[in-house]
Structures are given as C-alpha cells and as structure tokens.
Amino acid sequence: MSFRSIPRGNADHNGQPLGRFLPDRRQLLKSASAGFGYLAMSALLASKARSEEVAPALPPGHLAPRKPHFPAKAKRVIFLFMQGAISQMDTWEYKPELQARDGQSGPGGGKLMASRYKFAQYGETGTWVSELHPHLAKHVDKFCWLRGLHTDTPAHPQAVIQLHTGTAIASLTRPSIGSWLLYGLGTENQDLPGYITINPPPNFGGTVNYGSAFLPAHYQGTRINDAGYLPNLEAQTPIALQRRQLDLIQSMNKDLASRPHAPSAIEGVISSYELAFRMQSKVPELLDISKEPEHIQQAYGIKDGPAGSFARQCLMARRLSEAGVRFVEICHPGWDQHNNLHRGLMNNCQAVDQPAAALLADLESRGLLEDTLVLFGSEFGRLPSAQGPDGRDHNITGYPMWLAGAGVKPGFTFGATDEVGQFAVEGKMHTNDLHATLLALMGLDHESLTYEYGGREFRLTDVAGQVAREIFA
Known part of the structure; x- marks a missing residue:
C-alpha cells in the first residue's frame, strides 16, 4: 500500500491551510501498523464481548454452508x-x-x-x-x-x-x-x-x-x-472501540481490494479480521x-x-x-x-x-x-x-x-x-x-x-x- 506524501507545516502545496488533525504519512503508518498488531493480539486474547454490543453480521458468501455433491454420510x-x-x-x-x-x-x-x-x-x-x-x-x-x-x-x-x-x-x-x-x-x-x-x-x-x-x-x-485462549481481562479494550479501530483498517483494506489488479488475498484478510472479531464472544469460553x-x-x-x-x-x-x-x-x-x-x-x-x-x-x-x-x-x-x-x-x-x-x-x-x-x-x-x-x-x-x-x-x-x-x- 502506498500513501500520498503530505507536506508538513500549516499549509499544503497550494498554500491552503491543513486540517488541524490531518496526520502526516509517518503518523498514519505508525497508527495503522499499531492497529494491525493490536488486532492480532486482540483476536487471541480478547474476552467475551458484552452482549449489547455486537459486531455486524457477516453476509452469506464464501464461508456460508453449501450443499455437498451428494448426500453426506459425515458432517x-x-x-x-x-x-x-x-x-x-x-x-x-x-x-x-x-x-x-x-x-x-x-x-x-x-x-x-x-x-x-x-x-x-x-x-x-x-x-x-x-x-x-x-x-x-x-x-x-x-x-x-x-x-x-x-x-x-x-x-x-x-x-x-x-x-x-x-x-x-x-x-x-x-x-x-x-x-x-x-x-x-x-x-x-x-x-x-x-x-x-x-x-x-x-x-x-x-x-x-x-x-x-x-x-x-x-x-x-x-x-x-x-x-x-487466555484473555487478559484488565487489558481488554471495550468492544465498541475495537469495532471503530477495525472499521478504519477495513475501510483501507476494502479500498485497496477495489483497485484494478489488487491481490486476491486481500479479501481473505478482510474476512479473517471480521472472523477474529466475532470469535471474541465464543472462543475463550469454548x-x-x-x-x-x-x-x-x-x-x-x-x-x-x-x-x-x-x-x-x-x-x-x-x-x-x-x-x-x-x-x-x-x-x-x-x-x-x-x-x-x-x-x-x-x-x-x-x-x-x-x-x-x-x-x-x-x-x-x-x-x-x-x-x-x-x-x-x-x-x-x-x-x-x-x-x-x-x-x-x-x-x-x-x-x-x-x-x-x-x-x-x-x-x-x-x-x-x-x-x-x-x-x-x-x-x-x-x-x-x-x-x-x-x-x-x-x-x-x-x-x-x-x-x-x-x-x-x-x-x-x-x-x-x-x-x-x-x-x-
């Protein structure tokens, strides 16, 4: 993934004022990489999510149950x-x-x-x-x-x-x-x-x-x-904040996936992040x-x-x-x-x-x-x-x-x-x-x-x- 270079200072190349909270490239990369690392850990160590705060349902697709070619003897x-x-x-x-x-x-x-x-x-x-x-x-x-x-x-x-x-x-x-x-x-x-x-x-x-x-x-x-899975309850980030962090990363992933000649593996990454998020509510107890x-x-x-x-x-x-x-x-x-x-x-x-x-x-x-x-x-x-x-x-x-x-x-x-x-x-x-x-x-x-x-x-x-x-x- 590449990012457009953003000039430092108070104005852009055209002399227009930059937004107060607009990050430069180094800050953006730092935040994104920290988010990826956090997601990897949260998928492994997160505790059960509060029932009133749930993730969006995964739409039917590549992992949805499919009929076998003929009646199965085993499931x-x-x-x-x-x-x-x-x-x-x-x-x-x-x-x-x-x-x-x-x-x-x-x-x-x-x-x-x-x-x-x-x-x-x-x-x-x-x-x-x-x-x-x-x-x-x-x-x-x-x-x-x-x-x-x-x-x-x-x-x-x-x-x-x-x-x-x-x-x-x-x-x-x-x-x-x-x-x-x-x-x-x-x-x-x-x-x-x-x-x-x-x-x-x-x-x-x-x-x-x-x-x-x-x-x-x-x-x-x-x-x-x-x-x-051994969750660290004290280190657990609220589920709503996790969802916001994940949405930010997924928006970048989806943008990259929509580009011509984008690697097909990106769709797998998107799916795996969503699955890891949903797993938090079931895997530790299971x-x-x-x-x-x-x-x-x-x-x-x-x-x-x-x-x-x-x-x-x-x-x-x-x-x-x-x-x-x-x-x-x-x-x-x-x-x-x-x-x-x-x-x-x-x-x-x-x-x-x-x-x-x-x-x-x-x-x-x-x-x-x-x-x-x-x-x-x-x-x-x-x-x-x-x-x-x-x-x-x-x-x-x-x-x-x-x-x-x-x-x-x-x-x-x-x-x-x-x-x-x-x-x-x-x-x-x-x-x-x-x-x-x-x-x-x-x-x-x-x-x-x-x-x-x-x-x-x-x-x-x-x-x-x-x-x-x-x-x-």
Missing part, C-alpha cells in the same frame, strides 16, 4: 495425527508369523523383530490389540480398519505434506485437506473457523499442512495450541475446558503440563466439533522411533490411549459420533525388521489407519498386509485413495471438487484416487 472430521509413524507391529498389527520368525531374515533382507508386547483379542470382532492400548481396545467394534495403505516417500517431510495436501512435492504447495473441505462445504458456525488445527508440528511442512495455498486465504486452517464436569475431565485424563497436552487437545476437539467446526486436527509427535522403540512406545501410547478412547465415548454419548468421522493414523508405518538393537525403520509399502463414526462400517476390516506385515497385499489404498474416500464420506466427489489456478484445474487427489466404497455403512 465433520476429527483427525488424530500421530506424527512420526507408529510401529503398527507393536500396536495394531498382530502377526503370528512375525512372532515365530524372530531373528530370521525378512523380505527386505533385515532381521525380523517380533513385538515384545502381548496381544489379545477384544470385542465381538475379536480384533487383536497390544497391551499398549488397553483403553482403545474397548472400542475396537467401532473401528473401520484400513490395513492396506501405502504412500510414495519414506521421508517424513514429504510424507507428512502428502498426507495433508495430496502431493509430496514440497516446491508445489497445494491446499490442505481441511481447506478443500471448507472450500467445498463452507462452515456451520459463522462465529468460528471452519478448520482448526491444534498443536500442528512446526517442521515437516509446517504451515503447508494446514494452509490454503492457491485457494482463497479464508479457507486456511486456524492454528491454536492446547492452552486455548476452549475453557476447566468448566467441563469433573467426571469428563477424569475420563480424558486431563492434567497440567506437557504430559496432559494430548488429553486437552482431545477434549477441545470434541467441544469445537460440537460447536460446528468442520475439520479439527490434533497432533501427538514423537513416534519416529529408530531407537529406544519400546520405551518410546510405552510413553507415547500412555499419552494418547486414554484421551482418544474418551473422545470416542464422549462423542457417542452425545450423539455426535453419528455424524462425526474420526481418523487415527500416521504418515506411514514401521518395518517388521529391526533397526539396531531397539528400533524399526520406515515402511511406506503397507500400514494401517482406523476410522470410526459417521459413514463407515463398524467392526470392519478393509485390506491386509503380508504374513509379516511389510507389504500391502489386499485392499491396497494409496494416499490419493484415502483422500478420495474421506471426501466421499463428506458428500464430495473428488473429481468434481476442483479449483482453477495457473491455467489448469487442481484437485486434492490430482489425477488419481479411487473411493473405497466397501467401507461405507
């Missing part, structure tokens, strides 16, 4: 992302042949390593689960297993980006899956973002994993942490999990400090989904266990097992699991062979994820790996197939959900993707 998604690659051989994939061939040569030439953990069968389905997941084991009859997944690259940065955006090519940034859902379906709550990511990993793609890329900026994910009943907090295992991070995320995800957020992603990092595998798995599984199980039970008790799809998994899996004395290397050729809730068959298994768990041999699903299936469960045809950019039409699944309709309830 919203909660993605529990285990970043780093879970060792499925020690958690979800019981392979008697692997246990029997411990120390022998495996398919890739390495020595097979049996799991040190005990497995048992649970539920009416008799699903095998290791002792690391005693709480989630009670919910196996809800799970719809995808056991034949595979992807393209064994490198974490590219695989994480591909899982979130459909492509492993970091140089060609694509919209994230949450952004595509928001673009296709809009949002159910105009006072909240339609796409929220809690504690996303700062590396392995960073903001790319929840960005909107070439889609308009208002479709990108909103990043928060598991501490929620993310204040201390108001949950004691029995709910105990069920999730809520506690202070880093050890309670994932539990807080799970409870926040339920509250956000219940309030109408279309796509919520939560993250637990640290599963990249090339060494210290068994101790690391014990720590990680202890952190996620109870909260994830409580999330499923809580959603079900509130009737939300009927239209909420829960996805649990990593960017790829681990090999059945050993890496060093206590580790497993990456496996992109066969690994599982599970789904639960809206639209999928409970207690169902689709796909399988070989007898030791290295290669997908049945029901093979590439990452593109996973995305096509998730979109279909939300009522979207992955081939029709397109956006024209740079002279071609893009989609989440690029030129691939097969929907696994076998898993549909």
